[in-house]
Amino acid sequence: MAALSPRLVAAVLCLLTGVLTFPLGPDSERPATCGYESCHATKANMLNVHLVPHTHDDVGWLKTVDQYFYGDRNDIQHAGVQYILDSVVDQLLKNPDRRFIYVETAFFYRWWKQQSSSMQQTVKQLVNEGRLEFVNGGWCMSDEATTHYSAVIDQMTMGLRFLNETFGACGRPRVAWHIDPFGHAREHASMFAQMGYDGFFFGRLDYQDRDRRMRSKEQELLWRASDSLTPPMADLFTGILPNGYNPPTGFCWDQLCDDPPIRDDPDLEDYNVDDVVKRFLVIANSQAMVYKTNHIIMTMGSDFQYENANLWYKNLDKLILYVNAKQASGSRVNVLYSTPSCYLQELHRANLSWALKTDDFFPYADGAHDFWTGFFTSRPALKRYERISNSNLQTCNQLEVLGGPASRKGPFGEGDSQTLKKAMAVAQHHDAVSGTEKQHVANDYARRLAQGWQHCQVVVSNSLAALSGSSAERFYCDNLNISVCPLTESSKKFSVGVYNPLARPVSWSVRLPVNGTAYVISDPKGKPVDCEVVPVSRATRGVRRSRGFAVNELVFQVQAPPLGYSTYSVSLLQDGPPPAPTHHRTPTAIQNKFLRVTFDPDTGLLSSLSNLETEQSIKLTQNFYWYNASDGNSESNQPSGAYIFRPNSSTPFIISEFAKTETVQTSVVQEVRQWFAPWVSQVVRLYADSRALELEWTVGPLPIDDSLGKEVITRLDTSIKSSEFFYTDSNGREMLQRKKDFRPTWNLKQTEPIAGNYYPINSRAFIKDDVDQLTVVTDRSQGGGSIHNGSLEIMLHRRLLHDDARGVGEPLNEFSRIFPEGLVVRGRLLLSLDRPPAAADTHRPLAQEVVLQPLLTFTHGDPSPNTRLEFSGLQAALPPAVHLLTLTQWDPDTVLLRLEHQFQSQESKVNSQPVTVNLQKLFSTLDVLGVSELNLSANQWRDEMTRMAWTPQTDKMTSPPLKTFRGHSSTWEVTLKPMEIRTFLLRVSVR
């Protein structure tokens, strides 16, 4: 659809001729006065109340996204977005003063393509006149705690691209709008700043924080969202909305509300105009007490409201009429239809200085015992599936570009990346990957991802066929984590293609389920590769159920070039009995050339970790525990649930003091397999070439026969003197310091000693002291904390028996047809021990390897003779500091490229330096004919991106305008400073 829009072709032509303007829609003869120019006048000497009609449309929550769109399953929740948009457009047409904002492009897109061209014209006019304004404008309103920046940027790009192509400049949102997410990530603010938003509004923050900010009038502030980027590059003006995102009490006129309408016919009963006006003035004046300017905003709408917009607008028209009529008798309150950007413009005009904030808004609590820190871990399987899907999508995107047009229509039929792009985009929603949706909706997200991946597999197969010259059918094994792959289990001869989506070569350990006991493997050059056959672990056999019967795994190390693949040939050498039995006695230690890990032979638990290169060593014990989920107590009836984490005691139950162990020790891998309970086991694994220790945990089904909800953690207890500090990443990028029972911006009264110290861990967390830093890289978003000195705990899985009364209406109790007794979840933690100043040199690349993992494809038999067995899409690997974040087809002749400096400033002596890349010499198979730089979300030329300047209270220096970036696009050499992401549209031709 949009990807082939003729107007985008026009955009590319503009690019070539140097006219760097995104085109308006084809119907833009009428001069547009949208955006700030279309705002209603305000009154300087009055309190101006900006009424913002809006709807909050979850892209899936209690119902699936399509059920919400159509208004299906209204028995679950009354909500139908198709009708909302129908109705709002109708009502906007009735009175040119009226305004509406729309947020979620996933829904708007669905609606738009069903409209007649005359309706589309009508809507364009409304947009061009600023009567319908898009805010935020991503495909969804992403979660901030559990999303990875890579997928967030993608979903924002997709939504904003649709708006840009459909409406031109008037469709470009000026304001970011995250009214519902459950706490706010600094990295999100940084991204929004780099996407060109002038300001950001949200609804939820800690109740103590809000109280303080109300008292000090700091509900509007300037958020400096990066330690590395030069201000104001990541500065974002941030406003906290007065009432969440709801209307003030008594003024909700949606069909979903019960507030009295304005009854202004004196001939009928219950005339209430005087009462309504009086109540409104009281609320407006009291709201004005906690904000700085003579402008206040009121959000007139809520979840799925405006399905019958007439109710709202009819009463709002009357409210404005009757409240403003009081000005004739001396009232100093002026009410108007407005939008967030019009409100923002007035705040900007006030020319004040604003409180500066440099930390984030986690964790979020809406009461003393109501910490929304459970969803950091909720639905761990979905969270992992989303992360793998992102990896698969990036691979799909890259191969679509590298393979050329044949990727979309090749020997394996028509494939597309759009399906998975859309599935990933909806999965970023704050009730999707967050795990706070109903079970059937979680199933729908997973199904969409699976379907998207099916479409992408065709692209991948086509592309690899083009690149390799072989049309042999490729098979995909998506269940390798449980040692299931029909082809490798049964085939005597097969090849393995390993595609590496990173811009540097990777070496990686492959584990394939097999039934033989000896194999020979050769690399792309025909060189033999060391391999070992090890028995499949008990835990894996337990969770596979009837989906695979391999008894062994074939383990070997592979290497793949940057943005390229290597092909390995595998031949069965020997069928026969399973390999030698494993040792049932815990070894004292396992080690490779980088690490040494010791175990306590009495307990079977880890006892120390040493880095042999740096010659550092720490005590390290690790075990599994569960918090007993509260089901309410005398202090509060709040139970743990999908959103809320509330243990009923600060002391978790230990699952077992001892682990039963088995050991596998081979030349390529060493494993200590630990068994704590029928529902908790772990493999401590050290590959021969790895600088990280792998802990592969398997948890579930959590037993609930005792009617106790359980929240399972693993805890690492070390000798590191962490002094109550620990560190977590923000959306997979910059690290934030956390301190126990402490918030940087207010005097915390801690009321939940565990839940109140939990933070989201998207990709890593670490503890450190002057000499040692233990970093844990996760394979998905999880919650965690450091409750004791030297200790780091990570929540792995949760099973709860009560709903936590935040709307989802289900206990988080996952089970399925395959897991009727409860979901079993498996994952990996990667541990690295380093000297603090050099730790990032390890964990940055390590985490990227987990995020973008090699994709394995399989073919039967030997490769055909002329097959190209090795390929790299790059002319050379990018420097270690540079991450290729995005490479995706944009239009037939253009690709979107994002390069990222993946180190923070100060983080690494080696890598925290500016680095330069030549775009023209980047690709091995593509000629880059032209380049132009875009903002982060790719909806505006970078040198046209001007943002409002805001003055922080504590910063004397006037920030330089962002114009410093102009001119970058005129050269092939691009320089990346720490934590910088630069976005380019490249005109390319396949060589």
Place this chain on the structure above:
Amino acid sequence: MAALSPRLVAAVLCLLTGVLTFPLGPDSERPATCGYESCHATKANMLNVHLVPHTHDDVGWLKTVDQYFYGDRNDIQHAGVQYILDSVVDQLLKNPDRRFIYVETAFFYRWWKQQSSSMQQTVKQLVNEGRLEFVNGGWCMSDEATTHYSAVIDQMTMGLRFLNETFGACGRPRVAWHIDPFGHAREHASMFAQMGYDGFFFGRLDYQDRDRRMRSKEQELLWRASDSLTPPMADLFTGILPNGYNPPTGFCWDQLCDDPPIRDDPDLEDYNVDDVVKRFLVIANSQAMVYKTNHIIMTMGSDFQYENANLWYKNLDKLILYVNAKQASGSRVNVLYSTPSCYLQELHRANLSWALKTDDFFPYADGAHDFWTGFFTSRPALKRYERISNSNLQTCNQLEVLGGPASRKGPFGEGDSQTLKKAMAVAQHHDAVSGTEKQHVANDYARRLAQGWQHCQVVVSNSLAALSGSSAERFYCDNLNISVCPLTESSKKFSVGVYNPLARPVSWSVRLPVNGTAYVISDPKGKPVDCEVVPVSRATRGVRRSRGFAVNELVFQVQAPPLGYSTYSVSLLQDGPPPAPTHHRTPTAIQNKFLRVTFDPDTGLLSSLSNLETEQSIKLTQNFYWYNASDGNSESNQPSGAYIFRPNSSTPFIISEFAKTETVQTSVVQEVRQWFAPWVSQVVRLYADSRALELEWTVGPLPIDDSLGKEVITRLDTSIKSSEFFYTDSNGREMLQRKKDFRPTWNLKQTEPIAGNYYPINSRAFIKDDVDQLTVVTDRSQGGGSIHNGSLEIMLHRRLLHDDARGVGEPLNEFSRIFPEGLVVRGRLLLSLDRPPAAADTHRPLAQEVVLQPLLTFTHGDPSPNTRLEFSGLQAALPPAVHLLTLTQWDPDTVLLRLEHQFQSQESKVNSQPVTVNLQKLFSTLDVLGVSELNLSANQWRDEMTRMAWTPQTDKMTSPPLKTFRGHSSTWEVTLKPMEIRTFLLRVSVR
């Protein structure tokens, strides 16, 4: 408002010039193709499915009428009629194929007057094009069981007049539409026929009746609704809707429903077009099996639906598109937007003969133990208040005419009859006088009636001032039933004006609360009048609470001329001790010159009744009982409630075998005061000049300490050999025969021996044998039955502890601030004993005297010297058979007059004869300058009223067209045949 519309003045001018056309609206240049001409084409060789979008808007039920209009109190029920009409108009404009019907003019009127003139123009165009069609069109959809024909005709007239004046001919409904009332009265059908409706549709009938009719395809029938009127004058084609008034299962697309919308975007999940079409075809074909023609109707709507009409229409548009698209592949089903009149037209074109029905549709049961016979009595106080209010309104209307323009603006300020007219009109709603509304809504109806009466009191005072020549302030005593009237209680000298709204002189007993012991009274000619002072009864003292302290009542007989008044002067003669104590021993008998009543001295109960003129005598015992309301049992969990009557045993509990008695015997009145329990008492009263025995019952507060719901009846057990027959009136007019455990039209399987034998009694019931007829005239609507031979029971009061699950959501448990322990209700039954062939000669006038009772007004002191003490608005009394049903101001120069023959044919040897009245010689103070006859509802000239002719199956004779009435309007002499009502618009001038 409408009363002064310039267009109505135009109508009167037409009348004078002989152009007997109701004018269209002023904007009717565009040729109108409304009504039958605007119907969509159907397909002769297919099954045509008429989709009728509609909303059912109760004029008060769970919320008050104005709460419903505005959408206030949506916490009780989501419903806002203002938005419904907004939305429907918007949606009709989007597609000219769409249709909508609107029913309740009380709501439409409220909406209309708030619209801009451009919106009014738009709506007129929709009406003129038949896209918006009014059906039924009365002010409300009246109840059929508990309403009196007089008030029903008034409310229909008011609603239809508004439509006529606003929209002209295109606004005139062709179809009556009573989709919700709980059973159907024959008199309603008769009235609808006489109002010119071509057909009638309803939704509720006995489930056994429906089953039989479905099997025999008799759900569409011809109802011959009068025994007296010549067919087809009261013939009404009647259709029973297929699904109540709801859409078929699975096809409800309102915001209040949860059925899946049509999901026709193949790119989204859950595409369901094929499934929807398939399900629809199954339903359509199965519905066609139980109807006669190749047309079927589907009611696409329900209670307060279409508030967001887009949901309905968007899906209906798709349904029509996709179902009809199947015709290309052989489907024989054709779906179309339609209206009841378009559907009716197709039935008429089918030219079939239809089953003939001559009884009614009471009682209504929707299950074996679910007889809707409780509401016949529910809220007895409201039912009585409504009936008194009708009497007051007719008096107000008459005096507004007779007093001339000064009535509306006279010495006492501006008065109006509109307020009470509207209050009475809404009170006719099927959840108003029926007693099936929530308590707060019942209070609202009563408040409206009280407010209306306040406005009317000004009219009455002004008019009487004009007619009498005295501007002395008039006082009204609305609490005489509990012996409260501050003026008479305290004044030593006062006059009493007695206005008689009947067209014949009446003699009436007056009872005034006083504190003196002796008075002299003189009539208008100065003649002394016999009077007596009797002590206020214990029962009255018990219920008055703090609202009056009179110890005595002054009783005397008054007479008042037709449509006129008499003034009586009253002077205190003697203060002092209360009158002689009453006899505490029950007398053997009381009697006057007409009747003799004996008592059993052992029990204090009645024992016989004799008519001394006819020399007939029956055994008669009477007592009070209560049924124990079921709260569900093993057969059915149905409890008794506001709608449903379900005793848990067929044997009621007797309240007391014995009555304690007191006796008052004076020359003007004799009373035996019976005391059965603290909550049941009665006065058996015989006035000197009365042919009826009065039983004044006082019941309440019903005790509920025992947690048993109670339904109190009085039962008359006689020696009459009634053979399981008894007789009840239909809406106060024609009598219907009832038989125990029997229905005339189907083979009844009786499942509720008491509730299933209850019928509505609006004004009277009787039992008879060959020689004796005992008639009971009631003062309000009540339920009753004849369970045993010779027995007649009437339910007086109900107090229930459970809701009966028909939506009202409250137990019928009436109490109030004044009656915190439960409502006390007082009423009167009037008994007459006659020979059957002459009984109507007594009960017809007797019942009219109860319906239109004299109005008493009071002035302090003596009348001023030139006061006219006596007046009649008529030149002469009308003949006994003729009742002046309506006399009300229409426009400044016109009045509406209805004359009624109040006897059935065959009912009376004397009175069941045609009778002729001369309209020109009717009034004493008005000259009648012109006359034109209208249909019953006054919205069409009588000689223009052409109705569709329908052929009954059992009637060989082809009915003559109604044209026989043409020409009546050209002569002053009008002849009334039994049960005929004739309606005239008179141009008058005050003499």
